[in-house]
Amino acid sequence: MRKPIIFAALIVVAVIATFIVADPSPDSLRNLRDGLRGWQASYPLALPLGFFVLYVAIAALSLPFALWMTLLGAALFGFWQGLVLISFASSIGALLAFLVGRYLMRDWVRGKLGNRLGAIEKGVARDGAFYLFSLRLIPVVPFFVINLAFGLTQMKALRFYIISQLGMLPGTVVYVAAGAQLGQLNSLSGILSPGLLGAFVLLAIFPWIARAGLRIVARRRAYRGFTRPKSFDxxxxxxxxxxxxxxxxxxxxxxxxxxxxxxxxxxxxxxxxxxxxxxxxxxxxxxxxxxxxxxxxxxxxxxxxxxxxxxxxxxxxxxxxxxxxxxxxxxxxxxxxxxxxxxxxxxxxxxxxxxxxxxxxxxxxxxxxxxVIPPLPGLDQVEPLTSETLWAALAARPAPPERMVILGGGPIGCELAQAIARLGGGVTLIEAADRLVEREEPEVSDALQAALRHDGVDVKAGAKAMQFGVDGDKWVELDDGTRIAFDMLLVAVGRRxxxxxxxxxxxxxxxxxxxxxxxxxxxxxxxxxxxxxxxxxxxxxxxxxxxxxxxxxxxxxxxxxxxxxxxAPIPAAVFTAPEVARVGLTVAEAEAQEIAHEVVRYPLGDLDRAITEGAREGFVQIITAKGSDKILGATVLGDHAGEILAEVTLAMRHKLGLGKILSTPHIYPSWSEAAKNAAGRWRQGHVNPRMLALASRFMTWRRG
CATH class of the missing domain: 3.50.50.60 (FAD/NAD(P)-binding domain)
Structure with missing residues (x-):
């Protein structure tokens, strides 16, 4: 919401700069304006038509000059003529961009917009034309993005045009009014005229007014048919x-x-x-x-x-x-x-x-x-347990289950499989995906699978349960035809x-x-x-x-x-051994969103505290914006992963970079040093070679 205020201030600065750099004489300004208007009088159709065609082309090609064209057109043609020209030109240009996105550049637009397109499709499905109207009225999403993205939706072209023209009209009125006032400016003192000041104020407060109006309209649409009480208990x-x-x-x-x-x-x-x-x-x-x-x-x-x-x-x-x-x-x-x-x-x-x-x-x-209980054949015959019924079933047993099958290799399945196996139970873990905890980094999945197998869990990744049955023993049949007998079945494939x-x-x-x-x-x-x-x-x-x-x-x-x-970034952990903790993006997610990034990794095997405790497995991985210490995400694998990650989460929440972590004294020897050491690895990779060369020469000079 600060952007309109900033833009209004920039207009004032630009006008002042024009008078300082150019000839501040009111006569020269009037002569320039009168010359253009005289040319328009001689050719009454050429200038408006040329401006109209140029504006349509700029909007259709998604060039970043539409805003300045709006101010120029208003200053040149006045409020009413400028409003008509600009309103229709911007809407027709938007329609052409819409058609280009739909028929000529569909794949390119889909690839470039990524997650933005998904959000727009979701909004259209939810609110239809009202969603487009709200985006046009309050341009949170850039003008050209709306034009191209809506071309990939199911909205009809005529409807897009009409809603766009209506939605952009209030904002166009505000900007044309500001431009028209600028067109009447004859001197620097004119900046303080009531008309121009009023235009700037309207420019600044319009988003608040529009947002409030949209909220009122949305509430009335939502509550249509309901009667709100006058008071509440x-x-x-x-x-x-x-x-x-x-x-x-x-x-x-x-x-x-x-x-x-x-x-x-x-x-x-x-x-x-x-x-x-x-x-x-x-x-x-x-x-x-x-x-x-x-x-x-x-x-x-x-x-x-x-x-x-x-x-x-x-x-x-x-x-x-x-x-x-x-x-x-x-x-x-x-x-x-x-x-x-x-x-x-x-x-x-x-x-x-x-x-x-x-x-x-x-x-x-x-x-x-x-x-969630999946609709698999025979599942209801084998008395499946869930996280809600598991604990009573375990308490009723005299010993850990000797033949337990866990369906689902997510956090719940992995944690319980390892814990029960460590206590002497026999556990088979079945996961349909190719790897466990598939949302995490591939190296994490590999390490976790190896750890579970080391503790005695029979991990079957990439295996699908096809049917269940009872034939003396309870059994599950996998997609490769293998049958596994069990005494206890835990279903941990998700929650609804x-x-x-x-x-x-x-x-x-x-x-x-x-x-x-x-x-x-x-x-x-x-x-x-x-x-x-x-x-x-x-x-x-x-x-x-x-x-x-x-x-x-x-x-x-x-x-x-x-x-x-x-x-706020939300951290998550899988409390296995080794422990897994993550906040923000993984490498795969950063690549999918086409975010330029860098990855730094610090092995816990180099951490003194990990060496003293004989727990050297794992790493701290931090993803940063390319060329910056801004943290986009982090993954920790190893003992005390959740505690190590807490510092990184705090830094992300308060927009502190790796430099701040590196400059903070940490207890020695401690697990928390892992985050600091990872920040140190990042710093080592961003030392300017020229500065090192200069430092070497400086030190040589100081030695005499």
Whole structure:
């Protein structure tokens, strides 16, 4: 929003510079203007027609001169004639560029626009012509990008032209008005004339006015058919008490809002009860067993004895220890009205639970996600487990499962496969993709697969489960015909947002995928926001918590203040051994987005702390913008990867480059030095050879 103000200031500077550099005489300025207008009087059609054709060509060829042509045309032809010429010329030029993108340069445009094209196609599918109108009214996306990109959509050419002309008209009026005032300028003192100052002010505030108008129109479209209450029983209602819902409720309570939190299952959601917490407790037991077995390398020999009943009992104890942080009692003590049951939305402001109804100014949907059970033949006959049912099944066993199959080689599958194998279980891990954790760097997948196999996991990457059955033993048949018998099957192939049964379909909100939200986490109905697994794109507890406070803040403070959800980088980790942690882009993602970048890698084998602990496997990899220390992404593989990554995440969040990390003293010997040493490797690769040569000569001179 600063750009219009900056542009208005640049116009003033340009005008002043013109008077300083050129002849400041009012007579010379008037003579130039009068000469052009005299030529126009002699040839009344030639100058407007030539200007019109030139403007159309500039717009059609996507040349960066349209803005200056607008000001020139307004100054030359005046407001009304200039407005007609410029409005039609810009719209016709845009249509020609649209047709070029559709019929002549389709593949080139698709390749160049990349992710931008996907966002535009998504907007067209969601809002149709209104989306184009909003882009034209507030040009967040560059003029030429809109012209070319919309040529690749299903929008008809005539519709594109009409919407473009209508959408660009208000902005054209503002710029033509400014240009017309400039055309009347006779001297430097004229810059302070009321007309020109008014044009500059209008130029600066137009985006705010347009954005506010669009918001009003969008809200009226969204709420058509609904009647908004005159007053509300609650400031905020939060549905779901997982990470996102708890944070949203906490933020609202701290802001002294009247907030109701509804949860139909367990407080704390999946993370506390069936996800992060129990899995990390199991991983800790597996790590203890592995460390005992590997102690000989450090001079300590012992054989671990696994007490399976104690392992599973400890998992329950860990959950019980953390549970009070997420309890009803704690949140009621904070001032949150906590209700247990299933909530349904009657309209955008009315919530019903167990026959009771209340109105709420805003609603945050934080209903989480449920494990996906793929529709494979015979799967229902073999009693498949998910992350929600696994823990009770493990606790009911006297020992680790001897023949366990895990379907899915993502973070959940890899973590649990390794932990159970380390505790003495027999595990087969089946992954349909060619490698495990396929979103990570290929080297990470290779190292993780080798580590799991070292711990006794039978990894079958690139193998697809085709069918299941029971023939004495339970079995799964792979795409190569191999049959694997098992006693226990865990399905960990993904999670789907929980959206059915909340009344969303009746409100026009789609429930067949994660809820579509804007950058402020608002849904199709702006007073209903979504956070956490239901909103995506990352199904992570830390991402859910971050979105929870964003959603609550926007629900309570809009329209006065609003925060963007994508403003912070979200780190993620796979708690295997070696551990994997990542934030931002991978190399493949940077290449796919055609971002010029550099990669620096520091091996943990060179880190003194890793050497002392005998844990030298892994690396720190940091991706930077080409020629800059700006961090685009980082991957850490090895012990304490999550802790090492924290510093890099902090630097990304606050736009600190590798130079800042390098100049910060770190404890020695520590794992955190790995990030600093990686920054040092980057610096070594960016030393100017000429400066080194000069430094050598300088030092030679100083020695005499």
């Amino acid at each position: 609650r400031n905020l209602t939060v549905i779901g008490a997982g990470a996102a819902g708890l944070v949203a409720s906490y933020v609202a309570a701290q802001a002294k809002a009247k907030v109701t939190l509804v949860e139909q299952a367990q407080m704390g959601g999946d993370c506390l009860n069936s996800g992060c917490v129990p899995s990390k407790a199991l991983i800790a037991s597996g790590r203890a067993a592995a460390n005992a077995s590997a102690g000989a390398a450090l001079g300590v020999s012992s054989e671990p004895v696994v007490d399976w009943s104690r392992v599973t009992a400890r998992i329950s104890e860990v959950i019980a220890t953390i549970a009070p942080n997420d309890s009803v009692e704690r949140y009621e003590g904070l001032g949150v009205d906590v209700r247990r049951g299933h909530a349904t939305l009657i309209d955008p402001w009315t919530v019903e639970m167990d026959g009771q109804r209340w109105s709420s100014r805003a609603i945050v949907l934080a209903t989480g996600a449920a494990p 947002a929980r959206l059915e049964g909340y009344g969303l379909e009746e409100l026009g909100i789609r429930t067949d995928r994660v809820i579509e939200t804007n950058e402020y986490l608002e849904t199709l109905l702006p007073n209903i926001l979504a956070a956490g697994d239901v909103a995506g794109p990352l199904q992570l507890t830390n991402a859910a918590g971050h979105q929870g406070w964003i959603a609550a803040a926007n629900a309570l403070a809009a329209p006065f203040w609003r925060f963007k959800a994508a403003s």
